[in-house]
Amino acid sequence: MLALLLLSHFAPRQTPARPSAAAHPVLEPAVFLFDDHHLVDATGPARSLIAATRASGSDWDRLCAFLAPRFEGFARAMGALAEQGRIELTSVPDPERRPPLRLLAEHLGGLARITLIDPAAEGSGVLVDGLSQRALEDELALLRQAFDSLPAPVWREDAQGGICWANRAYLLLSEAFGDSEECLVWPLPRLFPHEETPHPTPRRLRLARQSGPVWFDCHSFALTDGTLHYAQPADAAVRAETALRDFVQTLTKTFAxxxxxxxxxxxxxxxxxxxxxxxxxxxxxxxxxxxxxxxxxxxxxxxxxxxxxxxxxxxxxxxxxxxxxxxxxxxxxxxxxxxxxxxxxxxxxxxxxxxxxxxxxxxITADISLSRRFRAELELSQEVLDLMPEAVAVFRASGELALSNRAYDRLWQVEPGTTLGRVTILDATRRWQEVCGASMLWPQARAFCLRSAERLTIEDEVSLPDGTPLHCRFVPIQGGAMLAGFSPARVPVGALPQSSI
Structure with a gap:
């Protein structure tokens, strides 16, 4: 054992062989093997493609969500695969002028073998950096999460008007999910009418529902290969506009x-x-x-x-x-x-x-005419009072002087312009007492004017400063008012001198 270690230590070191510059790594094709809608097997790129596709539904649903917008008639062609045995499809033209994708579908012993070929990557031998791939996947996940978190529906239409992408709010609103959110219906249902040319201004759209209509303000933005739509809920705005319109109609009817x-x-x-x-x-x-x-x-x-x-x-x-x-x-x-x-x-x-x-x-013609007629009647009544020889004054229920004639003004030496509305029964009785002296008639007149109970006419006589007797009468008037009349006392018939025959 020791000899082997020594031999290996002193043996000449061999330099590892450098790979040839022409030996580029070969990209593995994306191949899927399906038994009906169940994924049996797939290559590494194929599994990465399914994982990167929208994460809802089965593997077949996610693959359809990626291939259907890119290959026209994909669903119809796959339905006829068992009869034809082999189908080749070419993707629609790419707006960035990249070579179109090719799809090869084969029916092998009850299984469907689908091969997706990207001519732009064939023979290039380009490998994606792991960190860059992770950054791209993180950004893609962030964008998906952001769009799926939006409460407003967002969807994208291709040049032919087909819906090729939608966020979660649109899918929930369109009921695109089947029995559960793991089952996605494809192609996606259309909620709003298709417009050939995007509107530069938002348009108000109505969506019929069993619980009542739902309103949206739709914003459209033209893209290179289609249109991006954003529908903002407008139920609150519609309710406010309806309430305002009803309010204006109510005001209009009222004003009418x-x-x-x-x-x-x-x-x-x-x-x-x-x-x-x-x-x-x-x-x-x-x-x-x-x-x-x-x-x-x-x-x-x-x-x-x-x-x-x-x-x-x-x-x-x-x-x-x-x-x-x-x-x-x-x-x-x-x-x-x-x-x-x-x-x-x-x-x-x-x-x-x-x-x-x-x-x-x-x-106000009628009001002006009525006021003029009323003023004329007042002036006529005042003129009639002024022609009466008896001194007359009228006091309101509150005790204020309402009107008087010229005889009253001359008798008690008052100015009519400065007395009306400013003199009370108390002020008047004081003036009467100053001229005629103290009398029990003045307190009775004050009590008579301010009394609200039933009143009877009061009559009595007082003397003027020159000794002339003055007949006084206080008469109740409707509304609690009182008329005070003053006239020279009449000479009794028995006091007249007897004429001799």
Whole structure:
């Protein structure tokens, strides 16, 4: 044993033979052996290909997910393999101008032998670095995880419109999974209609479901060999738009029944909303209002149709309308228009959010006529009271002086302009007492005016400073008011001197 060790130690060392430069490693082909949908055997590259394919379904499903988009008619050809015995297919043209893949399928004793050939790799003898391959696989796994985590459906279509890839959200939405997520239906079902040319702007798509329609905003991006689609859920937006539309319709119906004309202008002072009452009040045509005129165009049309006060000149009118628009935009503003036709309109401007302005046109002709008639009746009643010789004053239930005539003002030496609404029954009785002196009649008058229970007329006499008797009466009036009347006392009939015959 020791001799053998010594021999090996002193024996001449042999230099290992260098591999020939022409001896390149040979790439192993990708070969699959299937018994129906069950993978019986496969080469190393074939197993790596299946492992790198989308991890769902059986080995046959994953292989179909890789081959079907690349070989046109793959599923139909594999269905006829048992009858034909041998099938050769060539992949569709590659957008990067790489040589097309070749597929050879053979039926051998009830088994299907599938060979996938990449002409670009044949004879090249190029081996992939392990670290680079791992980095590529990690990045691919990260991208798959990112796309499968998206809540929005994402899918890719080829040039013919076939769906060649989709993320998990699309698969769940399209029910592409069979009995479980391990069974993937191929080809993938189509959810949304195919478009020959991608839209530059998002399009709203409706997906029918038993639980109700589902809405998406679909974004499309053109690729070299197809189109990438991204569908963003839009149910919340559709509900908000529907609620807003219903709200606007409700407002429109409400505004349609209003007798007040409504005109809403946006921040550019262009008409955005109006109601039928505006047409009736302004006599503007619906076509003109539907064309969304500006505020000044609408005012010009009103001036031309004599539906606003006649201005002295156009320049002053424009300045007046500019002031009206600025006042309405700054806050609540009201104007009264006396039209040449005899009508009277109240125009109210109100600011709205985002710089908008709303104008209300109200016909107050009847109110103005009623106010004028009421004012005329008041003036007539006051004139009648002023012609009465008796000094009369009316006090409200609260004790405030409501009205008096000229005889009352002369008797008690008060100014009517400074007394109405400012003098109470207490102030009045004090004045009466100052002129006529103390009397039990004044406390009774105060209590009579402020009493809410049933009241009876009070009459009595007091003396003026010159000794003239003054007849006083306090009469209840409807609504809790009281009338105070003062007149010279009548001389009794028995006190008159007897005339001699």
């Amino acid at each position: 029944g209003l007798p007040i004309g409504l005109a809403i202008f946006d921040r550019e002072r262009r008409l955005q909303l109006f109601n039928p009452a505006l047409i009736d009040l302004t006599q503007l045509s619906p076509d003109f209002l539907s064309a969304r005129p500006t505020l000044y165009a609408l005012l010009d049309r009103l001036r031309e149709s004599r539906m606003m006060p006649e201005p002295k000149d156009y320049r002053s009118w424009r300045l007046q309308m500019t002031a009206l628009e600025k006042a309405a935009a700054a806050g609540f503003h009201t104007e009264t228009w006396s039209l040449p036709g005899g009508q009277t309109y109240r125009v109210t401007g109100r600011p709205h959010p985002d710089g908008a302005v709303a104008f209300l046109f109200e016909d």
